[in-house]
Amino acid sequence: MTPDEELRARATRVIPGGMWGHQRAQALPRGYPQFFKDARGARVRDVNGKEYIDMMCSWGPVILGHQHPAVDAAARAQNDKGLCLDGPTEHAVVLSELLVEKVVHADWAYFQKNGSDAMTTCVTLARAGTGKRKVLVARGAYHGAVPWCSPSVAGVTAEDRAHIILFEFNDAGSLKDAIAQAGDDLAAIIVSAFRHDLGRPLEMPDQSFAEQARRACDATGAALIVDDVRAGFRLNMGGTWELFGVRPDLSAWSKAIANGHPLAAVTGNDRFREAAEQVFVTGSFWYAGGPMAAAVATLSELTRIDGPALMRRSGERLRKGLAEQAARHGFDLRQSGPPAMPLVQFVDDDAQSSLGEAFCGEALGRGVYLHHRHNMFLSTAHEDDIIDDLLTRTDEAFAALAKRR
Amino acid sequence: MTPDEELRARATRVIPGGMWGHQRAQALPRGYPQFFKDARGARVRDVNGKEYIDMMCSWGPVILGHQHPAVDAAARAQNDKGLCLDGPTEHAVVLSELLVEKVVHADWAYFQKNGSDAMTTCVTLARAGTGKRKVLVARGAYHGAVPWCSPSVAGVTAEDRAHIILFEFNDAGSLKDAIAQAGDDLAAIIVSAFRHDLGRPLEMPDQSFAEQARRACDATGAALIVDDVRAGFRLNMGGTWELFGVRPDLSAWSKAIANGHPLAAVTGNDRFREAAEQVFVTGSFWYAGGPMAAAVATLSELTRIDGPALMRRSGERLRKGLAEQAARHGFDLRQSGPPAMPLVQFVDDDAQSSLGEAFCGEALGRGVYLHHRHNMFLSTAHEDDIIDDLLTRTDEAFAALAKRR
Numbered sequence: 005m006t007p008d009e010e011l012r013a014r015a016t017r018v019i020p021g022g023m024w025g026h027q028r029a030q031a032l033p034r035g036y037p038q039f040f041k042d043a044r045g046a047r048v049r050d051v052n053g054k055e056y057i058d059m060m061c062s063w064g065p066v067i068l069g070h071q072h073p074a075v076d077a078a079a080r081a082q083n084d085k086g087l088c089l090d091g092p093t094e095h096a097v098v099l100s101e102l103l104v105e106k107v108v109h110a111d112w113a114y115f116q117k118n119g120s121d122a123m124t125t126c127v128t129l130a131r132a133g134t135g136k137r138k139v140l141v142a143r144g145a146y147h148g149a150v151p152w153c154s155p156s157v158a159g160v161t162a163e164d165r166a167h168i169i170l171f172e173f174n175d176a177g178s179l180k181d182a183i184a185q186a187g188d189d190l191a192a193i194i195v196s197a198f199r200h201d202l203g204r205p206l207e208m209p210d211q212s213f214a215e216q217a218r219r220a221c222d223a224t225g226a227a228l229i230v231d232d233v234r235a236g237f238r239l240n241m242g243g244t245w246e247l248f249g250v251r252p253d254l255s256a257w258s259k260a261i262a263n264g265h266p267l268a269a270v271t272g273n274d275r276f277r278e279a280a281e282q283v284f285v286t287g288s289f290w291y292a293g294g295p296m297a298a299a300v301a302t303l304s305e306l307t308r309i310d311g312p313a314l315m316r317r318s319g320e321r322l323r324k325g326l327a328e329q330a331a332r333h334g335f336d337l338r339q340s341g342p343p344a345m346p347l348v349q350f351v352d353d354d355a356q357s358s359l360g361e362a363f364c365g366e367a368l369g370r371g372v373y374l375h376h377r378h379n380m381f382l383s384t385a386h387e388d389d390i391i392d393d394l395l396t397r398t399d400e401a402f403a404a405l406a407k408r409r
Numbered sequence: 410m411t412p413d414e415e416l417r418a419r420a421t422r423v424i425p426g427g428m429w430g431h432q433r434a435q436a437l438p439r440g441y442p443q444f445f446k447d448a449r450g451a452r453v454r455d456v457n458g459k460e461y462i463d464m465m466c467s468w469g470p471v472i473l474g475h476q477h478p479a480v481d482a483a484a485r486a487q488n489d490k491g492l493c494l495d496g497p498t499e500h501a502v503v504l505s506e507l508l509v510e511k512v513v514h515a516d517w518a519y520f521q522k523n524g525s526d527a528m529t530t531c532v533t534l535a536r537a538g539t540g541k542r543k544v545l546v547a548r549g550a551y552h553g554a555v556p557w558c559s560p561s562v563a564g565v566t567a568e569d570r571a572h573i574i575l576f577e578f579n580d581a582g583s584l585k586d587a588i589a590q591a592g593d594d595l596a597a598i599i600v601s602a603f604r605h606d607l608g609r610p611l612e613m614p615d616q617s618f619a620e621q622a623r624r625a626c627d628a629t630g631a632a633l634i635v636d637d638v639r640a641g642f643r644l645n646m647g648g649t650w651e652l653f654g655v656r657p658d659l660s661a662w663s664k665a666i667a668n669g670h671p672l673a674a675v676t677g678n679d680r681f682r683e684a685a686e687q688v689f690v691t692g693s694f695w696y697a698g699g700p701m702a703a704a705v706a707t708l709s710e711l712t713r714i715d716g717p718a719l720m721r722r723s724g725e726r727l728r729k730g731l732a733e734q735a736a737r738h739g740f741d742l743r744q745s746g747p748p749a750m751p752l753v754q755f756v757d758d759d760a761q762s763s764l765g766e767a768f769c770g771e772a773l774g775r776g777v778y779l780h781h782r783h784n785m786f787l788s789t790a791h792e793d794d795i796i797d798d799l800l801t802r803t804d805e806a807f808a809a810l811a812k813r814r
Contacts, residue, residue, distance in 0.1 A: 011502050017517075018505035020682050024519050025691025027496045039499055042490035051499060062493035065693055070491045085447035086475045087669035088467035090778055091432045094444055094456060097416050100423035112422075114429050117522040117671060118692040124555060132564030149691045150529055150555070156689035159537030163571040233693075259693050264492035266522060266671050266694035277425050284561035286430025286554045287523040288470055288638075288664050289671035373495060 069385025093293030119233035120148030122256035133279030197244035206341030319343025474790025498698030525553030538684030602649035611746030724748025
């Protein structure tokens, strides 16, 4: 047995289903490892010792590359003074000030541990601030793994979603209908920074759709909530919807905010400051200074090097290379989403993404860790030589795939 | 301005109300600092440089003392290989095995980041496993800061609590009525490890009450959920209700599990294993190996030194000393709860706990950080000399309080 197989066998006994959540290997193409050992820069290594160019970046948190020295040193400087004290450290203030400076809509900030925490807090804030209850959510959007928004309904009651009204992303008529359905009870419209539903092409919001959502909130007093948990700081340092000049009232952040140190944040404008003073949200580890110091270092470094521009350029290099290779090997690719968070699909694929799975499997064998249905993530460590190395391997993967056809 | 005052002024501009949640200084007696700098062993220091004997242990997480070398080294050994990889590390398996070995009712385990995550997961699991909806919760019990259980109702809708039925802790008739009210729709009975509601004397569960809850779940197929988030591993390494020989179906853990490294866990028996495979719960940082390695080190060390016995002994020394001092200075104390998690109140206090506040203020000035309404926490670093040092200071605090009377 390989170390991965041995750990899986042990896990089956003491972990339900052998693993849970989004990092279950069962949800990945055959051959993907379940357990990992270490990572540095743009490379990650599994417990079997095989190294991969990492195109998932731990599903988002890693934005400056694994083990970024300045970020980890900032965290360690605080952690070595104590992890959890009897109150917050100065880093809570410094990071709040930095977010208010960088995030254009933000007048204030506070901190949690999970993206789900931040999104649930936004909904609670919207309801507290408006005194209303209905929350509009795009069908198929992922906003967390708690009952009001989980993609699974196991253990979820109808009441958990009693005040959720669904609309279609980028569909003006559908959003208008949902707003009408909420009547005078509209608390919030929630939108992902862009549409990144599992298994379907990624889609940026239309300018008119973004403006429609903003106008509806202005007209009714509802909160416009942008879920920037997944996209935050990869596309724009001021908030993803700055790309459209549309400002939310509340934003949720997590994943990349501290380059892998555990942190989430809510930012809001002054209209919701009083609500934010009223709601009670807290957690045992939420005041720890280390992850906040890491976030300060992460956001400062991303600003200094213009991280979003670097990742866009690398993503464009990747996209161009893959398109050229696919065409040469006779495949028709559908590459969607912002270049820094790409999804690569095969136009002629079946509903099970068989072709995508096969391609990922071929790439995996050649040391490239891809995902066939979920957007991938670049980091600023994905420099030209990494992308070129990756493309050498994907060229072989396409060739192998063509041979199997 | 002191550094604390300066940070408070800055915080007021960029953090709603200047701070949020359970570590807001506004909820503490006058004079308590808001911001902290560092901590070691049983001592914590605020940003003004004043050092205190720490009787809150960050409200629970610190159980082996701040900066425990073996725990922090275990975390660092993994963190220095990468914080977040593309899947879990071997530590997820090792820690699950350790929990299954130590926690008597546990056949499996999995991990989250907040106590609220663990409790929400338990409720979701109970509903998924039973196909039923009603959840019984003791009135006034704290189980987290999310809408279904938050102590605040700001931003909470009636539907968030539609299937919650309240009962009185340790009241057989009340529990019986709540069970009857649930009818054939009973999913779970939730109990705190012991009653630790803010501001009222702590109370261990009666043996008969614990057995009644177990019997009711056996009779109906509902899940008995013990919320061991706050008490876990301070009183008994096998689960707090091992003190009564009563085993839950599901337990929630967090706080002390990794001595301040951010982690929560759910353990369950085989009756709920299939449900645990069905529900979807996940988070961006939940697979990070460092906090799990820290938990393995924490639980191993607590076992090696019999941490619960040490903390009980120190707590008894503290209780005896305080009782003697109070009597000598003419105060009637009500000391409640397990010695390792004590609450100290004045029998003659008013509803605002004015006397408690005044005593805490006097102790604070003398370098002892207490809480007047919330249970406090001992760690294994609270050795005899620390307790004796503390008692020297509280003796002066009692004297000052007597003089003010």
